[in-house]
Amino acid sequence: MPSCSALPELTDEQIDSLPPEVRQTYRQPRAVDPAELVRFLGHTDLVNAAWAFLMPVYVDRDLLSVWPNVDPDFRAVLAQKWVRDNHYQMTVDGWNGEAVEAALAGPPDHPLWVHLERVHVRSFRAMLPDPATWGIGSATRMVAPGVEALYVLDASALEGGLWQPHDPRYVCPVLMHLVDRRWLVRNLGSESDPAITT
Template identity: 60%
Template structure:
């Protein structure tokens, strides 16, 4: 393996490892809080904002300020009494849409979305020798990764779009 190929392989391995760590913590362990700092700040803000919008009526009825709740939940180290509900909803959501973790595989190639943004595809690898057959349709789940200050963060799950654009 030449130097460029080795670098590409190691970079891909780091991305795939981070994605597996995040998804395993959430989907297998039911623990979003531990890996929450590994989510891009814009993605955390988007997830928190959507949860607040989805629960706005109940939050208002209980006297919560939606903007303050969203900001607190989006923090890398959230310490808000509603975190347990926020986490439960997202863990359940990820578990619902992702394949069985025992079958997870990540494609060997990434695709650059923009400078510092790479796209991975999580898929179910429980097929004949993990090789896609001609004409075979397979479920895939895009994961956008963002390089921030030399460290990769999860920028989006389930879409190949950059949520910050």
């Protein structure tokens, strides 16, 4: 479980010595039910990890810098898909498909990496709404132990800015996997677990 201590514990005297506009930030969590606070802070970690992946991919078209934030199973799925889609040309060019697939799923230092990145960034961007309108639903769905689905949506089209589960508007699922106290992207555009579907 990720650390739930987003703010350092301060004594009442320390809080009183803070500027008035900051005091409430430290007092408010004390008034929340401890179980709800754990859930909220855990959700915050989950959402922050999703944003840390989505923003570079969508805005900067950069999968390279966030590849370490991708679950190894999803890396393997992405590499496998790219190799299958390009198998003929790779064979003509003398590449061994299995070796390329294994290399692309690892650290991004293979000569064909740039092509995998370009194709998957284009695909991911096509699934997502404009980032200026992004929202992430507060409801998540547990898919498996340590695997949660959250939903990116176009918040500009929501009445009151709130999305409810089963709302028919388009949402883009992001599957996240907790590995060694770190959330990794396990799938994008589907709630299917790559470990189950491959």
